[in-house]
Amino acid sequence: MTGNHQTLALLLFSGFVAVTLGITTWVSRNRHGSAEEFYAGGRLFSPMENGFAIAGDYMSAASFLGVTGLIALYGYDGMLYVVGFFVAWLVVLFLVAELVRNCGRFTLADVIAARMNERPVRIATGTSSVTVSVLYLVAQMVGAGSLVSLLLGGTSPAARAWTVIGVGALMVIYVSLGGMRATTWIQIVKAVLLLCSTVALTVLVLLRFHGNVDQLLLSAADRSGHGLAFLAPGLKYGGDWTARFDFISLGLALVLGTAGLPHILSRFYTVPTARAARRSVIWSIGLVGGFYLMMIVLGFAAAAVVGPEALKKSNAAGNTAVPLLALDLGGGANSTGGTVLFAIVAAVAFATILAVVAGITLASSASVAHDLYASLRRRRAKPYSEVAVARTAAVGIGVIAIALGLLARDLNVAFLVGLAFAVAASANLPVLLYSLFWRGFTTRGAVWAVYGGLIPALALVLLSPVVSGSPESLFPGVDFQFFPLQNPGLVSIPLGFLSGWLGTVTSAEVPDEAKHAETEVRALTGAGAV
Numbered sequence: 001m002t003g004n005h006q007t008l009a010l011l012l013f014s015g016f017v018a019v020t021l022g023i024t025t026w027v028s029r030n031r032h033g034s035a036e037e038f039y040a041g042g043r044l045f046s047p048m049e050n051g052f053a054i055a056g057d058y059m060s061a062a063s064f065l066g067v068t069g070l071i072a073l074y075g076y077d078g079m080l081y082v083v084g085f086f087v088a089w090l091v092v093l094f095l096v097a098e099l100v101r102n103c104g105r106f107t108l109a110d111v112i113a114a115r116m117n118e119r120p121v122r123i124a125t126g127t128s129s130v131t132v133s134v135l136y137l138v139a140q141m142v143g144a145g146s147l148v149s150l151l152l153g154g155t156s157p158a159a160r161a162w163t164v165i166g167v168g169a170l171m172v173i174y175v176s177l178g179g180m181r182a183t184t185w186i187q188i189v190k191a192v193l194l195l196c197s198t199v200a201l202t203v204l205v206l207l208r209f210h211g212n213v214d215q216l217l218l219s220a221a222d223r224s225g226h227g228l229a230f231l232a233p234g235l236k237y238g239g240d241w242t243a244r245f246d247f248i249s250l251g252l253a254l255v256l257g258t259a260g261l262p263h264i265l266s267r268f269y270t271v272p273t274a275r276a277a278r279r280s281v282i283w284s285i286g287l288v289g290g291f292y293l294m295m296i297v298l299g300f301a302a303a304a305v306v307g308p309e310a311l312k313k314s315n316a317a318g319n320t321a322v323p324l325l326a327l328d329l330g331g332g333a334n335s336t337g338g339t340v341l342f343a344i345v346a347a348v349a350f351a352t353i354l355a356v357v358a359g360i361t362l363a364s365s366a367s368v369a370h371d372l373y374a375s376l377r378r379r380r381a382k383p384y385s386e387v388a389v390a391r392t393a394a395v396g397i398g399v400i401a402i403a404l405g406l407l408a409r410d411l412n413v414a415f416l417v418g419l420a421f422a423v424a425a426s427a428n429l430p431v432l433l434y435s436l437f438w439r440g441f442t443t444r445g446a447v448w449a450v451y452g453g454l455i456p457a458l459a460l461v462l463l464s465p466v467v468s469g470s471p472e473s474l475f476p477g478v479d480f481q482f483f484p485l486q487n488p489g490l491v492s493i494p495l496g497f498l499s500g501w502l503g504t505v506t507s508a509e510v511p512d513e514a515k516h517a518e519t520e521v522r523a524l525t526g527a528g529a530v
């Protein structure tokens with residue numbers, strides 16, 4: 001990339017960082033330091049504001065960078081991520097949003113511990129929430145590294161590494177100083193910027209092809225090198241039984257995983273009522289749905305305009321499809337229009353990453369402080385000390401995410417998020433649904449459900465082609481691959497539900513009917529909700 005690209009994009013990066021740091025500083029001066037303020041922003045956000053913030057939290061680098069790259073490289077099969085990400089919101093709307101807002105206070109563990117023995121449940125659920133959050137953070141770090149590597153010419157591993165470190169440092173600052181209120185406004189600003197830039201790119205693509213979507217698809221198929229097979233299922237997930245089962249496994253993980261993501265669930269506590277939580281989800285469904293429809297257009301446009309060979313040359317996983325498409329739509333690498341459009345899209349993508357990592361870090365640090373620390377020191381812990389622990393935890397989580405982001409720098413961003421969704425659907429969703437809907441659910445069942453999904457999911461990923469046994473693995477020089485699927489959801493999700501059932505039926509604990517009745521009334525009516 002030319003010096004003009006670098007200068008303009010870096011100026012836009014700096015501008016967004018300056019604005020968001022200004023928001024964080026302003027909010028930090030107006031906060032009163034309570035746990036409710038830090039974790040939930042005082043529960044003062046409107047449904048529309050929270051809907052935009054949820055959309056900003058959900059429309060991550062996996063969507064803007066990873067999904068478009070997968071569609072550009074694999075055509076129809078790449079659209080599985082779009083369908084999975086969007087359909088997942090129906091599960092959230094009908095099964096989770098309102099009940100979680102009524103039953104919980106700050107974290108997922110609040111919902112489950114309402115009628116259980118708190119300590120083991122909070123430790124188990126807090127552990128799984130932190131694990132899911134770190135996996136999700138790694139994907140954002142990889143996206144940041146790919147983006148700035150493209151900006152600087154794609155030849156500097158040191159630049160990519162420093163970018164990952166810089167993003168990690170910024171997310172710690174956002175969370176430590178501003179808490180939920182600053183994070184929410186950063187996500188709202190990012191959502192507006194992302195949607196506006198996506199609309200602009202989609203309009204330019206349709207103008208390029210004169211509004212003829214058939215011509216766009218046929219051009220993408222011709223340029224892909226696969227012909228019409230590019231527009232049919234099976235290019236990535238067809239063929240042998242392993243690929244077909246991987247397709248099913250990924251679909252399950254994407255559809256069920258959203259309802260178990262800690263940073264999404266924590267957003268329902270930022271509104272004053274359960275009705276507001278439900279309306280927030282409706283707002284987010286509209287925003288996210290429109291966004292993903294445009295992602296399909298941009299993915300096929302990247303295949304038609306840029307071409308798979310150029311995409312792979314820039315980034316083997318396809319993470320740079322949208323910036324390269326913007327460069328071409330603006331007039332090419334040596335044009336003013338191309339420079340400006342590339343710089344704007346790169347800055348918006350970077351803003352996307354910063355906003356999402358702030359939300360995830362806040363949710364994971366809340367789990368460490370409110371669930372792990374507070375449950376271990378329940379008698380001595382005070383609200384201010386819990387918030388201080390959350391700020392300290394944000395630093396530790398940032399360091400871990402940076403290290404793993406550097407390790408996984410060559411994997412597709414959307415693929416990495418798929419792994420996080422699989423772990424969330426395996427460890428968090430079973431215990432959440434059982435707690436809300438099964439009268440006889442016990443403490444042992446809750447603990448077994450979490451660990452029975454979490455441990456197999458992580459173990460199967462370690463033993464899969466993702467880590468070893470293939471040229472695309474994290475460690476291509478070794479081979480301890482024993483599990484053939486890249487996504488563990490097909491096995492680990494049923495194991496999570498089965499473990500929860502088995503732990504309950506083998507438990508001698510007699511469920512407290514009064515606690516269940518109280519939880520049920522609170523979940524359905526909101527009576528007594530915080």
